[in-house]
Amino acid sequence: xxxxxxxxxxxxxxxxxxxxxxxxxxxxxxxxxxxxxxxxxxxxxxxxxxxxxxxxxxxxxxxxxxxxxxxxxxxxxxxxxxxxxxxxxxxxxxxxxxxxxxxxxxxxxxxxxxxxxxxxxxxxxxxxxxxxxxxxxxxxxxxxxxxxxxxxxxxxxxxxxxxxxxxxxxxxxxxxxxxxxxxxxxxxxxxxxxxxxxxxxxxxxxxxxxxxxxxxxxxxxxxxxxxxxxxxxxxxxxxxxxxxxxxxxxxxxxxxxxxxxxxxxxxxxxxxxxxxxxxxxxxxx
Amino acid sequence: xxxxxxxxxxxxxxxxxxxxxxxxxxxxxxxxxxxxxxxxxxxxxxxxxxxxxxxxxxxxxxxxxxxxxxxxxxxxxxxxxxxxxxxxxxxxxxxxxxxxxxxxxxxxxxxxxxxxxxxxxxxxxxxxxxxxxxxxxxxxxxxxxxxxxxxxxxxxxxxxxxxxxxxxxxxxxxxxxxxxxxxxxxxxxxxxxxxxxxxxxxxxxxxxxxxxxxxxxxxxxxxxxxxxxxxxxxxxxxxxxxxxxxxxxxxxxx
Numbered sequence: 371x372x373x374x375x376x377x378x379x380x381x382x383x384x385x386x387x388x389x390x391x392x393x394x395x396x397x398x399x400x401x402x403x404x405x406x407x408x409x410x411x412x413x414x415x416x417x418x419x420x421x422x423x424x425x426x427x428x429x430x431x432x433x434x435x436x437x438x439x440x441x442x443x444x445x446x447x448x449x450x451x452x453x454x455x456x457x458x459x460x461x462x463x464x465x466x467x468x469x470x471x472x473x474x475x476x477x478x479x480x481x482x483x484x485x486x487x488x489x490x491x492x493x494x495x496x497x498x499x500x501x502x503x504x505x506x507x508x509x510x511x512x513x514x515x516x517x518x519x520x521x522x523x524x525x526x527x528x529x530x531x532x533x534x535x536x537x538x539x540x541x542x543x544x545x546x547x548x549x550x551x552x553x554x555x556x557x558x559x560x561x562x563x564x565x566x567x568x569x570x571x572x573x574x575x576x577x578x579x580x581x582x583x584x585x586x587x588x589x590x591x592x593x594x595x596x597x598x599x600x601x602x603x604x605x606x607x608x609x610x611x612x613x614x615x616x617x618x619x620x621x622x623x624x625x626x627x628x629x630x631x632x633x634x635x636x637x638x639x640x641x642x643x644x645x646x647x648x649x650x651x652x653x654x655x
Numbered sequence: 656x657x658x659x660x661x662x663x664x665x666x667x668x669x670x671x672x673x674x675x676x677x678x679x680x681x682x683x684x685x686x687x688x689x690x691x692x693x694x695x696x697x698x699x700x701x702x703x704x705x706x707x708x709x710x711x712x713x714x715x716x717x718x719x720x721x722x723x724x725x726x727x728x729x730x731x732x733x734x735x736x737x738x739x740x741x742x743x744x745x746x747x748x749x750x751x752x753x754x755x756x757x758x759x760x761x762x763x764x765x766x767x768x769x770x771x772x773x774x775x776x777x778x779x780x781x782x783x784x785x786x787x788x789x790x791x792x793x794x795x796x797x798x799x800x801x802x803x804x805x806x807x808x809x810x811x812x813x814x815x816x817x818x819x820x821x822x823x824x825x826x827x828x829x830x831x832x833x834x835x836x837x838x839x840x841x842x843x844x845x846x847x848x849x850x851x852x853x854x855x856x857x858x859x860x861x862x863x864x865x866x867x868x869x870x871x872x873x874x875x876x877x878x879x880x881x882x883x884x885x886x887x888x889x890x891x892x893x894x895x896x897x898x899x900x901x902x903x904x905x906x907x908x909x
Contacts, residue, residue: 552709553756553815557770557822558746560738567773571760649760649802 424619428610429626437603438627444523444602445589451528452588453581456535461565463540474536481533487594490526493517494598523595531588538580542573574646582639586632603627658721660685660826660857661706666715668701668881675701677881678715683826683859683874688852690868690889691861693878694904699861702878703828706859707750708741719747720825746774749819753831755811757803763790763814764799767821775822782821789817793847809840813847820851827851829860865908869893877901 416422428434462474481489496503497513504510546569554564596605607620661683668676676698683689691699704710706717708725717724724744726733736744757766767786771777790796793813803811812832819827829848833841845867852858852871862868868875869889876886877898885898896902 547754547756549752549754549756550758553750553752553758555709555742556707556745556748556750556752557818558742558774559770560742563773567769568758572758649762649804 420618420622421616422619424614424616425622428607428616428620428623431610433606433610434603434623434627437601437606437624438631440600441589441592441602441604441627442631444520444527444592444595444600445585448524448527448531448592449585449588451524452531452535452584453539455529455532456537456539457570459532459536460539460543461562463536464543465561478533478536481530486526486530486591487597489530490523490594490598493526494519494522496522519595519598519600522598523592523600526598527588527591527595531584534584535581538577538584539573541580542577543569545576546572571646575643575650578639578643578646582635582642586635589631589635590628659683660687660720661859662718663702663706664716664718666702666705666712666717668698668705668710668713674881676705676712679878679881679883680715681876681883681886683857685825685857686855687873688858688860688871689874689876690872691859691876691878692863692865692868692904693884697878698881699876699878700830701881703750703830703859703861706826707748707828708745709750719744742774746822747825749822749824749827751812751815751819751827751829751832753834755803755808755815755835757811757815757818759803762800762802763795763806763817766803766814767818770818770822786817786821789820790814792820792850793817794843807840808836809843812836812844816844816847816851825857827856827858829858829862831861831863833862833864863908865893865905877904879904 459474459477462470463478465471465474494517496517500513502510503513503516543565550568550572551564554568559567592600592602593604595602596608599605604624607624611617611620659682661681663679663681666676666679667674679698679702681702691702693699701710705712706719706724711725716726722744725736725741727736728734757763758769761769764783764786767789768779768782771782771785772779787796787799790799793816795810795813795817798806798810798814803814806814816832832848833844836844841864845864848858848860848867849871860868860872872889874886875889875892877884877892877896877900879900885892885896885901892901893905896905
């Protein structure tokens with residue numbers, strides 16, 4: 371049978387013609403303009419008063435490397451504490467028990483309502499309020515010995531993070547269809563088991579992108595712990611430039627490491643998303 | 656005469672101003688298949704949910720196998736059971752939902768073994784073997800490792816029936832099990848339910864499938880505005896309804 375070349379009587383025959391590629395002049399022009407601007411900025415920095423030799427020398431200095439390790443250790447530990455507190459607070463917030471609900475709401479209100487740097491300073495200076503802390507009759511210690519920069523930073527960052535994470539987790543749990551909870555009840559599950567086995571695994575799929583966001587925020591928020599002498603990368607960079615006055619060079623060094631860490635975290639998040647997309651028709655892309 | 660498996664006495668339930676159930680009394684004998692019909696909002700789904708305690712009753716009582724549901728009598732007063740005790744009572748009933756409600760992050764097999772393993776503490780291998788047998792019974796032996804998103808609506812609902820059966824309930828509750836299905840998938844679910852009825856399972860089915868009710872049900876109950884209007888053998892209620900409201904409902908549906 372002959373494939374009809376004529377689409378309709380009276381119209382030109384367009385079968386067999388190829389569609390021409392469109393040239394996006396505007397895009398080429400914009401890209402060229404951006405390259406020129408970036409080159410100009412780059413040139414300005416190269417010719418500016420920056421001693422690049424200092425940047426390369428301190429980029430892998432022992433103190434800086436220790437600093438970025440401390441940054442990562444603190445970010446991970448504080449995030450783990452934050453997620454643990456956030457999950458518990460979110461479950462309490464959605465509980466039928468009004469006491470638990472109020473406690474969780476109060477926690478979120480208090481720690482979201484005050485600046486993080488203020489909370490860090492409060493934890494670090496706890497000794498001013500309570501010279502000795504402990505459990506009466508069991509254990510006690512001087513607060514200045516207990517509230518090291520490490521512990522103060524961990525408590526300050528983790529507890530603050532928990533207040534934010536609780537809202538992320540709550541949103542995730544609310545995103546799971548009520549029918550899932552009813553189906554879990556119908557096979558005899560109690561509230562906590564239903565949450566653990568059925569609701570939270572499904573909520574994870576929704577909360578990983580915002581939690582990834584929160585973790586990236588946490589990596590950078592650890593820099594605030596420099597004010598309470600925690601030796602993270604910015605604190606160590608500051609200590610060096612107090613000595614050699616190479617302020618911008620060392621800030622560039624610290625900035626490089628933050629960027630590198632955050633760049634590595636993004637693909638890790640995608641892997642995690644794929645893991646929790648199990649059974650979902652809308653696979654993580 | 657032996658006592659009924661389900662005894663519902665003067666049950667009322669309000670949702671705010673709306674009276675969902677208004678003094679409903681009903682008996683279901685062991686082995687009986689009872690179909691609840693009626694317009695939406697007539698209270699039939701609420702009644703089913705009260706038996707499974709997904710909804711609590713405001714007044715009246717429901718006894719399952721002689722045991723009062725959700726409440727216990729002590730010193731002349733009624734006390735609500737704890738969540739754990741209610742969960743125990745729920746094990747005696749299996750529930751099949753209109754929207755299937757399979758767990759999307761678990762395979763068909765895992766959906767079925769979840770309750771027996773996690774709640775009843777049965778051995779994983781035993782639960783698996785039984786789940787495979789149940790999947791075979793609903794005609795889905797080949798789909799054990801499929802996730803719900805990979806199954807059609809009819810297949811999902813059949814897995815949901817197997818999931819409920821895995822708990823070895825003495826009563827199966829079906830809440831419009833075919834209403835969310837494409838027309839060509841209704842038959843496969845109904846045939847599984849027919850097989851279940853023939854095996855002697857006590858069933859309460861909220862349905863709009865009057866053909867199914869006529870063929871399978873021992874008793875048909877017509878509800879309107881939270882109350883039972885008419886109940887009796889399927890052939891009588893569906894064939895020669897006595898009440899005017901039943902007649903007009905049936906003529907509107909058919």
